[in-house]
Amino acid sequence: MEKTTVTIEIKQEVSITLLWIAGGVIAVSSAFLLAPQSAELWPAANLAGVIAGVYLVALLLYALRKPLSAKLRILVGMVALVAMACTAFTWMRMEDQSRWQAEELMKIRAVIGRGIMKNEMPKPLLKTLEAYHQQGARKKKSLADVFRNLQPGVAACSNIHKPMWEGDPMRVIVETLDPDRIVLVSQETYVKGRDPNFKNYDGKTGMVQEKFILTERGISHVSEN
Amino acid sequence: MYQKTESSEFGPGFLWQICLLTILAIGFGMFSQKLFWPEKIEPMRSYTTVLFPWVIAGGHTIGNGLLAFGGKPPELPTPRDEASALAGLLIAVVLCPTIFLLEWRRRRVFEATKHERQPLKVSSVFYALTGAITLYMAAAMLPITIASESARTSLRHAVAVQFNRDAIINEMNLIEIDLLQYYILPKKLGGGNHTYDGFRLRQQLKRTDDASYVVSVEKSQVDIHASSVRFPSCRIDVKVDSAGRMTEWNYGGEFR
Numbered sequence: 083m084e085k086t087t088v089t090i091e092i093k094q095e096v097s098i099t100l101l102w103i104a105g106g107v108i109a110v111s112s113a114f115l116l117a118p119q120s121a122e123l124w125p126a127a128n129l130a131g132v133i134a135g136v137y138l139v140a141l142l143l144y145a146l147r148k149p150l151s152a153k154l155r156i157l158v159g160m161v162a163l164v165a166m167a168c169t170a171f172t173w174m175r176m177e178d179q180s181r182w183q184a185e186e187l188m189k190i191r192a193v194i195g196r197g198i199m200k201n202e203m204p205k206p207l208l209k210t211l212e213a214y215h216q217q218g219a220r221k222k223k224s225l226a227d228v229f230r231n232l233q234p235g236v237a238a239c240s241n242i243h244k245p246m247w248e249g250d251p252m253r254v255i256v257e258t259l260d261p262d263r264i265v266l267v268s269q270e271t272y273v274k275g276r277d278p279n280f281k282n283y284d285g286k287t288g289m290v291q292e293k294f295i296l297t298e299r300g301i302s303h304v305s306e307n
Numbered sequence: 308m309y310q311k312t313e314s315s316e317f318g319p320g321f322l323w324q325i326c327l328l329t330i331l332a333i334g335f336g337m338f339s340q341k342l343f344w345p346e347k348i349e350p351m352r353s354y355t356t357v358l359f360p361w362v363i364a365g366g367h368t369i370g371n372g373l374l375a376f377g378g379k380p381p382e383l384p385t386p387r388d389e390a391s392a393l394a395g396l397l398i399a400v401v402l403c404p405t406i407f408l409l410e411w412r413r414r415r416v417f418e419a420t421k422h423e424r425q426p427l428k429v430s431s432v433f434y435a436l437t438g439a440i441t442l443y444m445a446a447a448m449l450p451i452t453i454a455s456e457s458a459r460t461s462l463r464h465a466v467a468v469q470f471n472r473d474a475i476i477n478e479m480n481l482i483e484i485d486l487l488q489y490y491i492l493p494k495k496l497g498g499g500n501h502t503y504d505g506f507r508l509r510q511q512l513k514r515t516d517d518a519s520y521v522v523s524v525e526k527s528q529v530d531i532h533a534s535s536v537r538f539p540s541c542r543i544d545v546k547v548d549s550a551g552r553m554t555e556w557n558y559g560g561e562f563r
Contacts, residue, residue: 102405106397176414
């Protein structure tokens with residue numbers, strides 16, 4: 083009779099364990115799968131993580147109930163809480179850090195883009211300036227004439243950048259080609275600049291854009307966005 | 308009440324029930340993803356840190372950042388990533404702690420009433436395994452938190468230094484343009500008429516948010532010296548030769 087009672091109690095324990103596991107698996111999986119769909123894993127992972135945290139607290143309260151000694155319950159509870167707090171902290175910091183790194187990558191891309199523009203755009207303008215002033219005091223050719231000589235076939239709105247590699251997306255557009263003023267503009271097609279509302283040359287908004295202006299007095303640079 | 312009996316094993320079918328439950332949850336996760344997003348998504352990378360789902364989520368975010376860097380649209384999480392993250396959560400937070408804690412409790416209560424040594428059983432091995440994972444997770448979190456905070460701080464500092472270096476190089480390129488046009492322009496337009504002599508740095512370029520600059524001209528060679536404002540121990544020195552080329556880049560401090 084006693085053996086039967088013990089067996090039933092152990093079976094009950096097994097059933098309770100299974101119930102806990104089933105409840106946890108269903109709750110955490112449901113939270114994970116029912117989270118709003120996103121291009122990131124964070125919404126699903128965060129929601130499931132919160133549910134998992136609630137589950138763990140409930141499990142600890144259940145597992146650390148009497149007749150365990152108060153000392154043991156406090157000790158295990160404290161260790162578990164510290165571990166959970168550390169996990170939550172590291173989890174949140176990882177989310178913040180990964181987003182920060184993804185944003186930094188785009189900032190680095192913007193710096194690279196600006197660097198290439200600042201390196202490439204002044205070259206034809208400096209050549210033009212040099213050739214223009216080599217004419218001496220009495221100049222027969224305008225800045226635009228000299229520029230056209232150096233860049234055959236160039237016209238306003240044309241691209242003068244020769245691709246440095248296959249698929250090079252850079253464009254250097256002649257925005258203005260006046261006799262005494264040449265304006266070159268270059269922009270990124272997917273890299274955001276400082277002002278999200280800035281209207282770019284090609285009609286896009288908010289992209290990086292740099293401008294160089296040549297007059298007979300020299301070159302000036304405007305970082306437009 | 309908590310006496311040991313012949314049937315004190317976890318119970319008939321206990322192990323396979325747990326395994327089946329886990330497989331079902333992961334399988335459902337993978338199947339539901341294929342159902343909702345049937346288009347083919349190429350896996351980006353493989354992960355070994357299954358027990359840390361936040362690492363998988365972070366890896367995916369950084370992967371999308373790399374795609375954006377190349378001008379590509381972000382990708383949805385792959386079923387593999389999702390299954391890994393969910394499996395990690397279930398193993399680390401549900402399965403192992405539940406089995407370990409409830410069995411640990413049963414043993415503690417049982418030991419208080421009975422002092423017999425239990426024979427080694429499959430359940431003991433399973434208990435030890437789940438205990439090892441649970442205790443590993445609990446013990447590892449504090450060092451992991453400290454190490455990741457340290458890595459985060461040093462990474463942010465390194466990126467800030469790199470940004471400052473890049474900004475200074477960009478500004479030095481603008482100084483080079485000023486120098487070259489000064490060299491080209493005739494004296495009546497404020498130029499040097501094919502010499503750098505008399506070149507003066509524009510006020511806006513003497514000190515910017517990133518650095519302060521000094522340009523010294525000697526015969527046909529120009530030295531540009533940049534001292535970082537943000538990181539005072541950092542500097543860049545470069546020479547501009549007679550042909551207008553920047554040569555002999557020298558980096559000091561953390562710019563090295």
